[in-house]
Amino acid sequence: ELRQRLLQRQxxxxxxxxxxxxxxxxARLRGxxxxxxxxxxxxxLTARAALESLRLVEPMSLTLAVPVVxxxxxxxxxxxxxxxxxxxxxxxxxxxxxxxxHFEQLDDAQVLALLGRSCGDRPA
Numbered sequence: 765e766l767r768q769r770l771l772q773r774q775x776x777x778x779x780x781x782x783x784x785x786x787x788x789x790x791a792r793l794r795g796x797x798x799x800x801x802x803x804x805x806x807x808x809l810t811a812r813a814a815l816e817s818l819r820l821v822e823p824m825s826l827t828l829a830v831p832v833v834x835x836x837x838x839x840x841x842x843x844x845x846x847x848x849x850x851x852x853x854x855x856x857x858x859x860x861x862x863x864x865x866h867f868e869q870l871d872d873a874q875v876l877a878l879l880g881r882s883c884g885d886r887p888a
Contacts, residue, residue, distance in 0.1 A: 774813035798823040804860030808837035815844040
């Protein structure tokens, strides 16, 4: 089904990014409180894939924090987390960028540079 294929693609992208950005081995996350932060959620597909992946590591708790989320996806996301924190719940949210004065996509190199500045040198 289309939904499963989309979810699988997102899981693959999460794994690619996990390796690229030097995220810890998922086993090291077991039993810890985890917070997933997203810039906003319109459809919820990416967030669901990330939350389902994080649930597999058996965290102590799982929180989703977002500045804006579409009200239609809130019930589905709430089922996957212990706590959902949203600054705004939008109606018919078509694009997350509409809630920002300046909203540009970052490429991998920019993310790595920002992580390096905020966390010191990260291992390759």
